[in-house]
Amino acid sequence: MSYYARQYPVLERTVWTFDTSDEFRPGTFEDTVLSDLGPQVAPGKQSGTYTSPPIDAGQAVMWKSLNWRADLRLGSSIAMRTRFGATEEECLNARWSAAYEVSPALISSFGRNGSPTPVAARFVQIRAELVSGMGGSPTLMGIRLEAGLVPPACVGPVNLGVVEDGKPVFYWTRVEGAASYTLELSNSADFSGEVFRQDGLECSSFAYPREIKPGDYYWRVRAVDGLGNETEWSPIRQFKVGERPWNIGNLKHPYLxxxxxxxxxxxxxxxxxxxxxxxxxxxxxxxxxxxxxxxxKE
Structure with a gap:
């Protein structure tokens, strides 16, 4: 974990597309063929798959959405699946996701509690499952993947912690590919009250510039990529500024x-x-x- 200024490239690509035959061509065709418009079920086959090459984002990103365009003939269908990995090999050996049947689809995986969670990885691969119908084969005409930075996580002040001197210093996890960060501090949990906002922070830390009065405070942070796209806010964290003791440093001696x-x-x-x-x-x-x-006296 580092709180220093970035020492890595800024993320400047967040969209990957397959819109032409040449862009589809490097993929793998199983019982499918490549037409002028895109993959179709091969003649004499009822169904088939098209699998893209692994897509390398260059760094770990949060994969957000999968969109596709298709010419669906009567009774035909197309379903999409994804898999991910930190490396290309890991991606190629990962399990496929559940099927996405409606475009656009929010990309997610299912955790142990069964709830969908966002996916953060460097590599992604897509598989399209094409099924012919009474009207013939569907045609996959385009794919669009959207991604973004992984949101930062608050580190300190720790949640529900106490800051004694009224001058909090904020720390959060460094986000690979971030151009800057935005921090917000408020005296209300929903940020509807007075809000201090600091944009353009290049380090993953910030020292509040002045002393704040005792009370409960809430803070959050988000990252910004090289295109100006912002992540979701981090989970909100709460801390307390304690009552400070009477400052006797300026009193003259003697005192009682x-x-x-x-x-x-x-x-x-x-x-x-x-x-x-x-x-x-x-x-x-x-x-x-x-x-x-x-x-x-002696």
Missing amino acids: FFNAEDIPAIRGALVSKYAATWTEILRRADEALDSELPDE
């Missing part, structure tokens, strides 16, 4: 400390019949401040 419950009695002594005595003690104490210290 009293318990709050003793102060009324002390004030009463200054207006009692002993007031003159207290005043004399104070006068002598003030004179002693300017006196030279006596020599130390």
Whole structure:
């Protein structure tokens, strides 16, 4: 994990397309053929598949959506599947996703709890499953993949932590390919209240420029790529600025400390019949401040 300025290329490509026969040609055709418009089921076959070469984004990205254009004849269909990997070999050996049957489709995988989760990987591969119908073979005419940066994650102040000095320093995970980051800080959980916003941060850290008063605060951050596309906001994190102790650094010596419950009695002594005595003690104490210290006795 690094909080330093970026030392890697900025992401400047987020869309990959297959729109012409030449772009489809490097793929693998199983019981399909390449027509002038795109892959079709081969003559004499009822179904077939087209598999793209692995697509390399150059870095780990968040794969967002899969769109395709097709000429569907009566009773025919096209379903799409995807698989991913950090390396090309890992991608080629990965399991295919569930079928996407409606375009556009949001790309996701299913976690252990069965809920869809976004997919972050460097490589992706697409498989189209074509089935002929009464009207003949469908034609896959185009594919469009969209991706973006992986959102950053908040590191510190830790969630529900306490900042004692009122000058928080924010840290988040570095995002590969990010051109900059945007940070927001608010005193309301939904950011509907007062919001501090800092754009154009090139490092994955930020020191708040002034002291903030005690209370509860919420913060979030997102990354921006080289094309100006923004990621989703990170999950919101909460922290508290604690009550700070009384600053005695600027007080003159000598000074005394009293318990709050003793102060009324002390004030009463200054207006009692002993007031003159207290005043004399104070006068002598003030004179002693300017006196030279006596020599130390042997």
